[in-house]
Amino acid sequence: MGKLIIFEGLDGSGKGTQTELACQSLRQKGYDPLKITFPDYESESSALVKMYLSGQFGQKPDDVNAYAASTFYAVDRYASYKTSWGSAYRSNSLIISDRYTTSNAVHQCSKLPPMHWDGFLEWLFDFEYKKLGLPAPDAVIYLAVDPDVSQRLIAERYNGDQTKMDIQEKDTEYLARSRAAAEYCARKLGWKRIECTTVADGVKTIRSVEDIHAEVLAYLESLV
Ligand SMILES: Nc1ncnc2c1ncn2[C@@H]1O[C@H](COP(=O)(O)OP(=O)(O)OP(=O)(O)O)[C@@H](O)[C@H]1O
């Protein structure tokens, strides 16, 4: 079997940026990583995720319960595993993924009271890794960004146009709960936590892309 490494983090934490850079650097070092991304928006398999994020099941993330929402993302992963990267994984490839089952852990735990998190996580991993048969990751890199800072990055990306945000991105209270859930998951599940927030001139900000990448790469080299 191959190796599956995940980049995880809250919305706007730099997952896409760091996944791409990690693949580029690993290629320069002679590895041949396959980059995958979830949700797989290019595929029809993400239809239910799109309906959910655009508010067709309700205007708030909490309108779709943790278990129902998790299934939308899980079947999208199943489809891409079957049609795209499953055979590469089984023939020993290195797969680097921007989000995975771990995103259900972060974004769906947050809909439940903390006393139900362990039970939810047990259900989730049994569902995706055992019942659906998706591979469990070998390592998860958690990009920890203060929610205020990631919110600012998202706003900048949309040039302040709130209407472009999905129902999760709009809900700051939900994002704060997701942060608590992410921190819990990182501790409980042994994720590699990379602190991406720093303070410059008394203002909380994100570390530079290159600085975070250097720390990520040092960790990746210990794995591959
Ligand atoms: N370290 C950084 N410093 C400054 N800007 C950054 C940094 N990392 C990413 N960005 C910018 O912040 C925005 C969000 O980054 P990116 O898309 O990589 O995050 P993401 O975690 O994949 O977001 P999403 O959860 O929405 O998919 C982008 O506009 C990106 O260029």
Ligand SMILES: [Mg+2]
């Ligand atoms: Mg992204």
